[in-house]
Amino acid sequence: MTLTRTETVGSAVSAGPTPAGRSARPSRARRRKHLEIALFVGPATIVYVGFVLVPVVLAAVYSLYKWNGFGPLTDFNFPDNYIRALTDPVFVGAIGHNLFIVVLSLVIQGPVAIGLALLLNRRMRGRTLLRVVIFIPYVLSEVIAGLSWKLLLQPDGPFDAFLSAIGLGGMSKLWLADSDVVLWTMFWILTWKYIGFAIILFLAGLQGVPEELSEAAAIDGASWWQIQRHITIPLLGPTIRIWAFLSIIGSLQLFDMIWVVTGGGPAGATATMATYMVQFGFQRNQLGFGSAVAVILFIVSLIFALVYQRFVLRRDLAGSLTQGVG
Amino acid sequence: MTTPTIAAPTTAGQPEPSAGPVPGVRRGFDWGQPFVYLIALIIVGITIAPVAYIWIGGFRTTPQINADPSAWPDPWVLTSYASVITSPTFWLQVGNSTITALATTIGVVILGVMAAFVIARYEFKGRDAIYSMFTAGLLFPITVAILPLYLMLKNIGLLGTLAGVFVPQIAFALPTTIIILVPFLRAIPAELEDAAAIDGTSRFGFFWRILLPLSGPGLVTVGVLAFVGSWNAYLLPLLMLSDASTYTLPLGVQQFSTQYSQDTAAVLAFTSLAMLPAILFFTLAQRRIVGGLTGAVKG
Known part of the structure; x- marks a missing residue:
């Protein structure tokens, strides 16, 4: 709307001073406009196409060949790379680990973060400080956070010492070496790192919930919990759905933290699709196979994204506010 | 059930910002507040503890840490930090x-x-x-x-x-x-x-x-x-x-x-x-x- 208006005003102005004398003027203006568009959007497009789209397409092409990265692409073997990946128990396990993190994040991290945001969404001393502190783990790089936890969790390390100090010494485990425990350990570290982001997001979403509604409900005799359950949380819906989307995509593409803390081990117990890809694509130089893994990773994320957008996010476009309250 | 019913209007319904500096003091004692502060304190603890351990641990020596991974620095040593800061x-x-x-x-x-x-x-x-x-x-x-x-x-x-x-x-x-x-x-x-x-x-x-x-x-x-x-x-x-x-x-x-x-x-x-x-x-x-x-x- 704005644009159309601007456009007409713009051309009216340029045509104004010279009424009929120069008929070449409009086309010159148009050419100038096109030149401007090209100059402004060109550089970003070149960088983006060259370093994002082309590599993604190339990955799809490489995935069709058996290739070690040297020499021409000749050994076409589709669909062997894909079959090999999908029948490798380690890779299937890796997909399972990604899904494990996806589900745990949605089921545990989300509700905990919402609960904490609801609790903290009030006037209190040190609120700004609290927000800064909650956000610290999110700002640290995965490498630093991961190495710190690796140090803390080593056998008989500080974390075990802390457990014995509070009388839970018997609960000590080989946090990073026991394959039954390690995925939960990773989930804990990821929660520590990312829950602050969720809380800040929800607190920001809560700012958009009008106070009048809860005041009105309180006057009508609604309890704190009833207000949260029937007014605040539904109104927080869009924020929750966006957070869930970001969380799912992040969990599916998980790499850094795993690579730093366990490297996918022990014996593949924490391997994810991305660590599996780096392992084969880079460490073993199987570029064709690694690319097939990358494509599978992309397709899995894409399916999640499309399904989620189709069935969940769509509601945000169609008056979620009135639906949520009503 | 009754406590939150009372707590909600007092905390959520304060349109006057001038009353801000003294939260939870008016209209009797609001039991919701201490609970919230406790939760906040626990969150801060969990968030900060690993980071604090790393920072404080840097003031200890490796033999100190090996002897007891979770003790306080005794004495505080600056050599580790100093050698990192002076490292090209x-x-x-x-x-x-x-x-x-x-x-x-x-x-x-x-x-x-x-x-x-x-x-x-x-x-x-x-x-x-x-x-x-x-x-x-x-x-x-x-x-x-x-x-x-x-x-x-x-x-x-x-x-x-x-x-x-x-x-x-x-x-x-x-x-x-x-x-x-x-x-x-x-x-x-x-x-x-x-x-x-x-x-x-x-x-x-x-x-x-x-x-x-x-x-x-x-x-x-x-x-x-x-x-x-x-x-x-x-x-x-x-x-x-x-x-x-x-x-x-x-x-x-x-x-x-x-x-x-x-x-x-x-x-x-x-x-x-x-x-x-x-x-x-x-x-x-x-x-x-x-x-x-x-x-x-x-x-």
């Missing part, structure tokens, strides 16, 4: 990280605002197609593109250089940047542009002299996001940089921790100091980051 390697890595993050930030802000300007304020065929092309980029994580990217950078001679890190980082940061900036630039009233046109300012003049200054906050937001993203990046530097002299801080921390794995105190000191820039930067830019995140979500 550490500063080299800080420098590499700074160059990479600054180049990424400057590149993505300039390219992003130019493209967003055209998408937001020009009408032309293919505009929606260009916008969709950039937004589709959110679906392509760097993980998917990393193998071909590696070969491409090798062929054009950027492999092993900092440019080999920041150029792809700019490319992958463009979608988020453009998605945040387009609504921002659209929101600037058309009247301003009309007025500028009437006064004889060209479109470019409008962009340069009116739009850019007005979109300062938006630019800072995307800049901070790009900077933090680049500063913390791991996968791309890990695969693109093989020579230790080009290492960014995350790679440096990792290398140091494997190389000196026996000297825990040194590792703790190195890790603490490596955390510091991000935390300082964040504390300074806190509002922008949080604002940017919410903006990105609503955007």
Whole structure:
């Protein structure tokens, strides 16, 4: 709307001073406009196409060949790379680990973060400080956070010492070496790192919930919990759905933290699709196979994204506010 | 059931901000408040404890740590921190990280605002197609593109250089940047542009002299996001940089921790100091980051 208006005003102005004398003027203006568009959007497009789209397409092409990265692409073997990946128990396990993190994040991290945001969404001393502190783990790089936890969790390390100090010494485990425990350990570290982001997001979403509604409900005799359950949380819906989307995509593409803390081990117990890809694509130089893994990773994320957008996010476009309250 | 019923109106329903400085003192004692403070304290504890352990541990010696991993420094020792601060390697890595993050930030802000300007304020065929092309980029994580990217950078001679890190980082940061900036630039009233046109300012003049200054906050937001993203990046530097002299801080921390794995105190000191820039930067830019995140979500 704005644009159309601007456009007409713009051309009216340029045509104004010279009424009929120069008929070449409009086309010159148009050419100038096109030149401007090209100059402004060109550089970003070149960088983006060259370093994002082309590599993604190339990955799809490489995935069709058996290739070690040297020499021409000749050994076409589709669909062997894909079959090999999908029948490798380690890779299937890796997909399972990604899904494990996806589900745990949605089921545990989300509700905990919402609960904490609801609790903290009030006037209190040190609120700004609290927000800064909650956000610290999110700002640290995965490498630093991961190495710190690796140090803390080593056998008989500080974390075990802390457990014995509070009388839970018997609960000590080989946090990073026991394959039954390690995925939960990773989930804990990821929660520590990312829950602050969720809380800040929800607190920001809560700012958009009008106070009048809860005041009105309180006057009508609604309890704190009833207000949260029937007014605040539904109104927080869009924020929750966006957070869930970001969380799912992040969990599916998980790499850094795993690579730093366990490297996918022990014996593949924490391997994810991305660590599996780096392992084969880079460490073993199987570029064709690694690319097939990358494509599978992309397709899995894409399916999640499309399904989620189709069935969940769509509601945000169609008056979620009135639906949520009503 | 009854306690929260009383608590809710007193805490949620205070429209008068002047009553702010003394929370929870009026109208009797609000039992909700201490509970909330307790929860807040626990969260702060869990969040800070690992970081604090690393910082304080840096003031101990390795024999002290080996004797008891969780004791207080006794005595406090500054040698580990001192040796990291005086180490040229550490500063080299800080420098590499700074160059990479600054180049990424400057590149993505300039390219992003130019493209967003055209998408937001020009009408032309293919505009929606260009916008969709950039937004589709959110679906392509760097993980998917990393193998071909590696070969491409090798062929054009950027492999092993900092440019080999920041150029792809700019490319992958463009979608988020453009998605945040387009609504921002659209929101600037058309009247301003009309007025500028009437006064004889060209479109470019409008962009340069009116739009850019007005979109300062938006630019800072995307800049901070790009900077933090680049500063913390791991996968791309890990695969693109093989020579230790080009290492960014995350790679440096990792290398140091494997190389000196026996000297825990040194590792703790190195890790603490490596955390510091991000935390300082964040504390300074806190509002922008949080604002940017919410903006990105609503955007």
